[in-house]
Amino acid sequence: MKNNPIKIMLATCCILFSTKMQAQDLLDLLGDEKPKKEFVKNAFKSTRVINGHSIEFLSPGTMDLRILHRFGMLNQGYKNFFGLDQASMRLGFDFGLRNNMMVGIGRSTYKKELDAFIKYAPIRQSTGHHSFPISVVTIAGITANSAPFANQTIQNFTTSKIAYYFQMAIGSKISEAFTLQVTPTMVHNNIVPLSTDPNDVYSVGVGGRLKFTKRMALTWDYFYLITGKTADVNYNPLAIGIDVETGGHVFQLHFSNSTGMNERAFLNETTNTWGKGEIRWGFNLSRVFQIKKNKKAE
Amino acid sequence: MKKSILILAFSSLVSISFAQEKYFTKTGKVSFDATANKSPEIIKGTNKSTTMVLDSKTGDMQFVLQTKGFEFERALMQEHFNENYIESTKFPKAEFKGAITNNATVNYTKDGTYNVTVKGKLTIHGVTNDATTDGKITVKAGKVTAEASFVALLADYKVAIPTVVADKVATSAKVNVVCALEALKK
Numbered sequence: 001m002k003n004n005p006i007k008i009m010l011a012t013c014c015i016l017f018s019t020k021m022q023a024q025d026l027l028d029l030l031g032d033e034k035p036k037k038e039f040v041k042n043a044f045k046s047t048r049v050i051n052g053h054s055i056e057f058l059s060p061g062t063m064d065l066r067i068l069h070r071f072g073m074l075n076q077g078y079k080n081f082f083g084l085d086q087a088s089m090r091l092g093f094d095f096g097l098r099n100n101m102m103v104g105i106g107r108s109t110y111k112k113e114l115d116a117f118i119k120y121a122p123i124r125q126s127t128g129h130h131s132f133p134i135s136v137v138t139i140a141g142i143t144a145n146s147a148p149f150a151n152q153t154i155q156n157f158t159t160s161k162i163a164y165y166f167q168m169a170i171g172s173k174i175s176e177a178f179t180l181q182v183t184p185t186m187v188h189n190n191i192v193p194l195s196t197d198p199n200d201v202y203s204v205g206v207g208g209r210l211k212f213t214k215r216m217a218l219t220w221d222y223f224y225l226i227t228g229k230t231a232d233v234n235y236n237p238l239a240i241g242i243d244v245e246t247g248g249h250v251f252q253l254h255f256s257n258s259t260g261m262n263e264r265a266f267l268n269e270t271t272n273t274w275g276k277g278e279i280r281w282g283f284n285l286s287r288v289f290q291i292k293k294n295k296k297a298e
Numbered sequence: 299m300k301k302s303i304l305i306l307a308f309s310s311l312v313s314i315s316f317a318q319e320k321y322f323t324k325t326g327k328v329s330f331d332a333t334a335n336k337s338p339e340i341i342k343g344t345n346k347s348t349t350m351v352l353d354s355k356t357g358d359m360q361f362v363l364q365t366k367g368f369e370f371e372r373a374l375m376q377e378h379f380n381e382n383y384i385e386s387t388k389f390p391k392a393e394f395k396g397a398i399t400n401n402a403t404v405n406y407t408k409d410g411t412y413n414v415t416v417k418g419k420l421t422i423h424g425v426t427n428d429a430t431t432d433g434k435i436t437v438k439a440g441k442v443t444a445e446a447s448f449v450a451l452l453a454d455y456k457v458a459i460p461t462v463v464a465d466k467v468a469t470s471a472k473v474n475v476v477c478a479l480e481a482l483k484k
Contacts, residue, residue: 026360027353029482030322038366042381059373096373176387247378247463281410288374288482296369 035128039099043125043135043173046250046286047094047102049207050221050239051258051266053119055135055171058096060208061292066092066106067285075277083280090261095291100124107146108261115262117141118166122198125172137169143264160191165263174271177211185223187267202226203236203267209243217243219252223267237270239282252284302421307335318403319406321352326477332452334468341467343368343379350477352444355452357401361415361477362393383457388425396420396429411436416446420457433475442479447472 028164044054047064058064068090072083080086092106100121107114123136147159165188171181183205192199211217221239225231241254257274260266272278326348333341345368350361365386371377380386396418398404404412412435420429433446451470452459459467 026320026353026358027349027362029320029351030324030349042377059377062373229371246383247460247466248374290372290374293371294369294376295372296346297342297371 018056029148030110037126037128037130040125040127040135040173043171043179043244044209044219045245046164046252046284047119047183048252048284049066049209049252050219050252050258050284051187051237051261052183052205052207052221052223052263053117053137053139053167053169054207055121055125055137055169055179057100057119057121058094058102060096060098061290061294062096063289063291064092064094064096064104065287065289066090066094066104068092068108068261068282070256070261070280070282073272073278073280074255075279088259088261098121106262108265110260110265111145112147113143113145113262113265115141115143115264134170134172137171139165139167139169141165141167141263143262163187163189163264163268165267167263177217178208180206180208182206183223185267187264189264197229198227200227201268215245219243219254225267233271234268235270235273237266238274248287250284250286252286254282254284255279256282290297316482319354320482321354321479322350322477322482323477324349326350326361326363326423326475328361328475330368330471330473331472332468334464334466337466337468339466340371341375343370343376345369348477350444350479351482352398352442352479354401354404354406354442357398357404359397359418360389360393360395361475364390366390367391369467381401383459384423389422391421392423393421394418394429398433398435404437406437406442409438420450423457424452425455427454440481444477444479445475447474449473 019218044056046112047056047058048054070088072080072086074082076083088110090106090108092104094102094104096102103118105116117139119137119139121135121137125135126132143163149156165185167183167185169181169183171179173179185205187201189199199277203225205223207221209217209219219241223237225234225236235257237258238257239251239254244251257272257278258266258270259280260269325346327346329342329344331342345363347367348361348363352359356445365384366380368379370379390448396416399417400415404414414433414435416433417430419426431446433444436443449470449472452471453469459469
């Protein structure tokens with residue numbers, strides 16, 4: 001009887017150890033690793049929601065060739081083939097410099113306008129250790145009208161052709177499928193047609209995407225014009241579209257009431273409204289090329 | 299009571315000595331090549347932060363990697379790999395749990411190269427399949443290197459390749475595992 005407790009203990013020990021050995025996962029021996037900080041990627045398929053910038057960046061070492069088209073108004077009917085007879089385009093090249101920095105240049109047929117921008121994210125959405133729920137992106141851009149001056153009889157200044165825009169995009173990839181962002185924007189025009197027109201035009205944009213398959217998403221891009229006179233004469237640009245990723249290309253097919261393809265143009269000069277059916281069909285085509293190969297892949 | 303304490307002490311000793319016969323790495327290299335014949339682009343990903351543990355006593359072997367850790371030559375491939383094919387947010391890990399079936403033939407204390415067969419379960423894209431492959435264990439100056447290459451059929455792991463890219467992405471991936479292991483001290 002005296003031996004019994006020892007025997008029982010021994011037996012329990014054996015069982016305990018054997019089960020421990022059985023159930024033990026070899027990988028658990030290394031201990032639990034703290035989840036590393038990881039930046040959230042692919043909040044949008046492209047670096048633009050539709051018209052405006054998105055919180056997404058190009059990867060470093062890549063170039064994005066962007067071909068944008070905006071057609072005429074749908075309500076013109078068959079005589080203009082629902083607007084397809086009139087096309088306005090922008091050709092652009094964007095370059096990814098760092099994971100949170102990119103630059104781009106472009107030229108639009110509308111007003112023969114050149115544009116350039118730099119986009120930088122001081123804060124990026126992340127998960128894991130020291131995670132942060134949102135991305136904060138800052139964008140500064142410049143546009144220059146390259147058409148000859150309308151009135152050659154007066155003294156003209158080159159600076160009159162230039163406008164600037166400053167924007168913040170604050171957004172979050174809330175789930176794998178859903179991303180939402182808010183973009184307060186200021187456009188500064190060096191010159192305006194009338195003394196009553198404001199030089200600075202303020203607006204706030206709301207953009208988002210809803211992914212419905214791995215390669216397709218619904219997107220929308222709306223800007224609310226705050227500044228008095230510009231807001232009275234113009235309409236708030238709204239674009240609704242579908243992003244389709246085909247492997248090498250991203251197509252952003254959409255309907256919108258604006259024709260401009262840079263911030264100055266679509267925020268200052270959207271003269272059409274969805275209410276009257278003045279809707280335009282348009283698309284953005286994006287093709288990303290790898291210029292500098294990723295050395296970490298070797 | 300004294301006896302049982304002794305037994306406990308002894309068994310904990312045993313488990314300590316046991317642990318020293320395990321080898322591990324956190325910087326193992328796993329690469330795969332899923333380039334289709336005649337594809338103009340090489341579709342190859344490399345992961346250099348694979349964790350592997352090998353128990354030299356039993357031959358048990360396990361490794362795990364974060365699929366987001368795969369690096370590609372082209373950023374777009376990396377994006378598509380994570381977003382469309384492997385779905386890294388949904389299935390962040392790929393894992394192998396198995397054992398060397400002929401572990402007795404490997405002498406971990408003697409330098410040399412030993413051919414082994416590894417059998418176990420491989421989990422990719424949330425799908426687990428039985429896997430068997432030939433590999434190599436190299437012992438040199440106390441360092442153990444485990445190597446293996448095998449072919450994984452993408453369809454077995456429910457990784458769909460759309461017809462648009464079928465001329466670039468193959469239906470199977472050649473996987474290569476190289477892990478230089480160190481003794482696990484605990």
